[in-house]
Amino acid sequence: xxxxxxxxxxxxxxxxxxxxxxxxxxxxxxxxxDHSLEIYGGIIAALFAAMGIWLGLTLTRKTVEVRxxxxxxxPTFVRDDAQVSALGLTPRELEILSLMxxxxxxxxxxxxxxxxxxxxxxxxxxxxxxLGAARRTQAVQRARELRVVP
Amino acid sequence: xxxxxxxxxxxxxxxxxxxxxxxxxxxxxxxxxDHSLEIYGGIIAALFAAMGIWLGLTLTRKTVEVRxxxxxxxPTFVRDDAQVSALGLTPRELEILSLMxxxxxxxxxxxxxxxxxxxxxxxxxxxxxxLGAARRTQAVQRARELRVVP
DNA sequence: CGGAAAATCACCCTTTCTGGTGACGCGGAG
DNA sequence: CTCCGCGTCACCAGAAAGGGTGATTTTCCG
Numbered sequence: 001x002x003x004x005x006x007x008x009x010x011x012x013x014x015x016x017x018x019x020x021x022x023x024x025x026x027x028x029x030x031x032x033x034d035h036s037l038e039i040y041g042g043i044i045a046a047l048f049a050a051m052g053i054w055l056g057l058t059l060t061r062k063t064v065e066v067r068x069x070x071x072x073x074x075p076t077f078v079r080d081d082a083q084v085s086a087l088g089l090t091p092r093e094l095e096i097l098s099l100m101x102x103x104x105x106x107x108x109x110x111x112x113x114x115x116x117x118x119x120x121x122x123x124x125x126x127x128x129x130x131l132g133a134a135r136r137t138q139a140v141q142r143a144r145e146l147r148v149v150p
Numbered sequence: 151x152x153x154x155x156x157x158x159x160x161x162x163x164x165x166x167x168x169x170x171x172x173x174x175x176x177x178x179x180x181x182x183x184d185h186s187l188e189i190y191g192g193i194i195a196a197l198f199a200a201m202g203i204w205l206g207l208t209l210t211r212k213t214v215e216v217r218x219x220x221x222x223x224x225p226t227f228v229r230d231d232a233q234v235s236a237l238g239l240t241p242r243e244l245e246i247l248s249l250m251x252x253x254x255x256x257x258x259x260x261x262x263x264x265x266x267x268x269x270x271x272x273x274x275x276x277x278x279x280x281l282g283a284a285r286r287t288q289a290v291q292r293a294r295e296l297r298v299v300p
Numbered sequence: 301c302g303g304a305a306a307a308t309c310a311c312c313c314t315t316t317c318t319g320g321t322g323a324c325g326c327g328g329a330g
Numbered sequence: 331c332t333c334c335g336c337g338t339c340a341c342c343a344g345a346a347a348g349g350g351t352g353a354t355t356t357t358c359c360g
Contacts, residue, residue, distance in 0.1 A: 064213045073220035090306060103288025105346065118309050125348065135316080136347075137287050138253025242337060255316070268339050275318065285346080286317075301360105308355070317346065324338080330331100 080147035087130050087148070094148070096123040097131075101140045101149040227300040234298055237280050244298070246273040247281075251290045251299040 084094060099109045106124060110117040124136065133139035143149045234244060249259040256274060260267040274286065283289035293299045 064215050066215050068217050068219045070221045071218045072223045103291040141253040
């Protein structure tokens with residue numbers, strides 16, 4: 001930032017110098033031709049006004065006001081793996097639990113997991129057991145509280 | 151916005167006019183005193199440069215950047231009553247649904263609601279029906295998605 | 301290699317849940 | 331007053347879920 005400003009000031013100086021030189025030239029030219037002072041002043045005024053505008057623009061171009069607006073974030077689910085291991089749930093059991101939470105029947109779960117319905121029953125039984133639940137709705141409820149399923 | 155710019159331009163005109171008047175005064179004063187042209191030009195230059203800078207500054211001052219900041223959503227549950235009425239759920243059915251969502255059996259719900267288990271079955275059946283669910287776990291899942299139960 | 305944990309599957313029996321039908325009382329809207 | 335929505339209750343048949351036991355295969359780790 002500091003470097004930027006230094007460069008701008010140098011640029012400003014250079015342009016100012018150039019303008020002065022130009023002024024000298026114009027001055028003698030017009031004086032020789034015996035023109036009025038008003039025209040001379042007008043030119044100077046226009047020149048420096050333009051330069052000033054350019055300076056003002058350049059100096060403030062990066063002035064931005066950052067306004068932070070608080071907006072509700074979408075509920076993000078992150079599985080509590082600590083709970084999972086604390087409950088002693090195996091990966092397969094966790095998978096069956098997730099499918100149970102989606103409201104699927106044992107038969108449907110069996111199809112999705114490519115196993116027999118009996119196998120699903122076994123897993124489901126263990127899940128209920130480890131979660132201390134008597135019914136699958138209860139198991140899902142507990143799992144949700146423990147952040148094991150969304 | 152357009153109004154703002156118009157006002158600025160008018161202001162600019164006024165100041166420019168004032169500056170010109172000032173110039174005239176200065177011009178005669180200094181001419182009478184027979185001072186050099188350079189000083190006169192310098193004053194004009196300084197005057198218009200300052201004005202230009204002011205103009206540039208004024209014209210570009212406000213650039214507002216709105217940045218949205220995600221804030222963790224509060225776990226506040228608010229029932230979507232629109233959904234409830236859209237589903238045609240009666241108060242009693244909603245109550246039974248809530249108890250189902252807690253993982254209670256029909257028998258347990260009957261005890262809490264002070265009705266017979268058969269009554270609970272009837273309500274539960276209607277709830278499944280209105281939610282388009284085949285099992286209570288599915289009903290609970292749907293109800294949750296529809297923000298009918300926490 | 302050997303054993304433990306995990307995953308798989310099969311029965312059998314009980315409990316719970318679901319679906320369908322029917323019925324009764326109550327209170328509000330037409 | 332009558333009809334309708336709501337809540338209540340009952341009964342039954344079938345589906346789904348839960349509990350228990352036993353067995354085989356896979357996987358993984360020391």
